[in-house]
Amino acid sequence: MNTIQFPSFWASSLAAGTVLFLTIIAKLLQKPKIFKLPTVGIDATDATILKSRYVQEADVVLREGYEKFKNTIFQVLTPDGPRIFLPRKYAHELKGYNRHQASGMKALSDRHIGNYTTIDHESDIMLGAIKIDLNRNLGTFVADVEDEVAYCFETQFPPCDDWTPIDLHDKLLRVVAQASARIFVGSPMCRDDAWLDCSVKFATDVMTGGEKLKQWHPWLRPIAQYFIPEMARIRGDHQRALDLLMPELKKRSMELNDLNHSPRNDMIEWMQERAKSTGDKSFNNKELANLQMLTATAAIHTTRLAIIHALYDLAARPEYVEPLRNEILEITKGNNGVLQKQHLTQMRMLDSFMKESQRHSPPSVATFQRKAMIPIDLSNGFHIPAGTIVQCNTNMLDEAPAEWGDPHAFDGFRFYKLRSRPGDANKYQFASTSYDSMQFGFGNDACPGRFFASNQIKIILAYILTHYDIKFEDGVVGRPKNFMFEVNVLADPTKMVLFKKIC
Ligand code: HEM
Numbered sequence: 255m256n257t258i259q260f261p262s263f264w265a266s267s268l269a270a271g272t273v274l275f276l277t278i279i280a281k282l283l284q285k286p287k288i289f290k291l292p293t294v295g296i297d298a299t300d301a302t303i304l305k306s307r308y309v310q311e312a313d314v315v316l317r318e319g320y321e322k323f324k325n326t327i328f329q330v331l332t333p334d335g336p337r338i339f340l341p342r343k344y345a346h347e348l349k350g351y352n353r354h355q356a357s358g359m360k361a362l363s364d365r366h367i368g369n370y371t372t373i374d375h376e377s378d379i380m381l382g383a384i385k386i387d388l389n390r391n392l393g394t395f396v397a398d399v400e401d402e403v404a405y406c407f408e409t410q411f412p413p414c415d416d417w418t419p420i421d422l423h424d425k426l427l428r429v430v431a432q433a434s435a436r437i438f439v440g441s442p443m444c445r446d447d448a449w450l451d452c453s454v455k456f457a458t459d460v461m462t463g464g465e466k467l468k469q470w471h472p473w474l475r476p477i478a479q480y481f482i483p484e485m486a487r488i489r490g491d492h493q494r495a496l497d498l499l500m501p502e503l504k505k506r507s508m509e510l511n512d513l514n515h516s517p518r519n520d521m522i523e524w525m526q527e528r529a530k531s532t533g534d535k536s537f538n539n540k541e542l543a544n545l546q547m548l549t550a551t552a553a554i555h556t557t558r559l560a561i562i563h564a565l566y567d568l569a570a571r572p573e574y575v576e577p578l579r580n581e582i583l584e585i586t587k588g589n590n591g592v593l594q595k596q597h598l599t600q601m602r603m604l605d606s607f608m609k610e611s612q613r614h615s616p617p618s619v620a621t622f623q624r625k626a627m628i629p630i631d632l633s634n635g636f637h638i639p640a641g642t643i644v645q646c647n648t649n650m651l652d653e654a655p656a657e658w659g660d661p662h663a664f665d666g667f668r669f670y671k672l673r674s675r676p677g678d679a680n681k682y683q684f685a686s687t688s689y690d691s692m693q694f695g696f697g698n699d700a701c702p703g704r705f706f707a708s709n710q711i712k713i714i715l716a717y718i719l720t721h722y723d724i725k726f727e728d729g730v731v732g733r734p735k736n737f738m739f740e741v742n743v744l745a746d747p748t749k750m751v752l753f754k755k756i757c
Contacts (some may be wrong), residue, residue: 349697606670
């Protein structure tokens with residue numbers, strides 16, 4: 255037995271020794287590239303503290319930068335090296351560059367070391383299916399999504415006859431994943447536990463695996479990736495997704511022989527049709543499975559988080575429940591409470607509440623991140639070298655236009671009131687992007703899934719508002735403070751919301 259273990263002992267010792275040696279060399283040689291820009295906090299404290307402040311309170315660090323260097327580009331020291339933050343006005347300049355010159359996807363991929371986590375994969379088929387096909391078909395899905403949401407609450411939630419604590423992070427993950435899958439892979443696959451598990455875990459593995467791998471110097475990552483369980487899972491997730499998708503794909507190709515078969519009208523079909531019409535030879539079932547995982551990664555966690563933030567805002571401010579509930583009941587009463595496409599458009603109070611919630615708790619305090627793929631010179635003379643990532647400091651509430659009223663107050667009906675002004679009915683919507691609302695990004699490459707997300711969030715919130723009362727567990731006073739992870743704004747997972755059935 256010893257003879258079998260002996261070589262593997264030496265092999266692992268040698269590997270560990272090599273990794274340790276390379277780590278020390280890499281640390282010694284590591285020299286982060288500092289830009290000729292003002293640096294937030296550099297005079298006050300040492301670099302290690304600054305870096306960990308960025309991880310835990312990037313919102314505070316960016317406010318410091320904003321107050322000290324107003325309207326000036328500044329940099330912040332982060333564990334990934336210095337990061338450049340632009341005043342919002344530069345978004346106007348950068349949006350003039352196309353995605354091959356200033357790329358949001360490449361910036362995102364770099365953040366999560368996409369060449370290892372597999373998200374460094376840009377696809378016109380995927381973008382077209384979301385930007386064109388999904389958005390064109392939004393209206394036809396309302397009933398399907400509502401049906402899926404109701405089914406999910408009935409099967410996944412406890413009865414809630416009395417006040418019942420609900421782990422929103424867990425339960426809403428399922429609701430959003432299933433309701434999205436109804437449109438991404440259709441029925442019945444949207445109820446397949448294994449598929450849902452695979453599509454939500456892939457995103458988590460990418461985030462966590464990427465963070466763990468980033469702790470290693472770039473030279474060591476080719477080896478280090480094999481020591482990180484999430485990285486191993488990512489490799490398996492792609493194969494698993496394909497295996498799970500194959501029976502559905504086979505069924506669909508058999509159906510093609512049936513002259514009476516009706517089109518499915520879901521993301522699988524749109525992607526297949528796009529590949530056919532563009533003659534893309536690199537598209538196959540494996541690629542389809544990959545694109546499904548990437549779409550789920552972009553869609554599910556972001557939408558779930560927006561709903562949790564809105565529910566926290568609602569539970570902390572119960573005075574909004576009655577008007578929002580009444581709006582939904584009033585709009586749907588002629589249709590026995592069943593939602594239709596135009597009902598979602600008519601829910602202006604809910605739309606306003608969602609937008610205000612997102613203004614206070616955006617997905618990130620620095621959206622519009624772009625990787626310069628070519629050298630770019632800004633109007634103030636600052637040169638962005640190719641390969642550099644920049645982002646805008648997009649969450650300075652004081653920058654809101656004066657007509658919006660007190661920018662720091664939570665006014666759930668702020669945008670409802672603005673939209674009630676003559677000529678402004680179609681402005682200030684949750685899914686609208688503008689210079690003053692960059693939560694979904696800005697310009698041509700702003701989030702293409704935001705209209706779908708808006709509908710999903712409305713359908714789920716409308717279901718909750720018309721079926722449950724909600725409140726925070728005892729002891730929670732006011733709106734729980736958000737957690738920061740770098741620029742990402744997360745809802746405090748330690749606070750529990752209670753649900754009680756009302757009908
Ligand atoms: C509340 C939910 C969501 C939030 C907060 C959100 C936020 C964002 C943001 C901030 C960006 C970057 C835009 C920019 O830099 O200009 C983005 C890009 C993107 N989002 Fe979303 N998103 C959400 C839902 C979705 C959904 C449901 C989908 C898919 C159906 C989706 C697909 C994408 C894609 C593909 C991109 C990259 C676009 C490109 O590079 O052209 N997102 N999202």
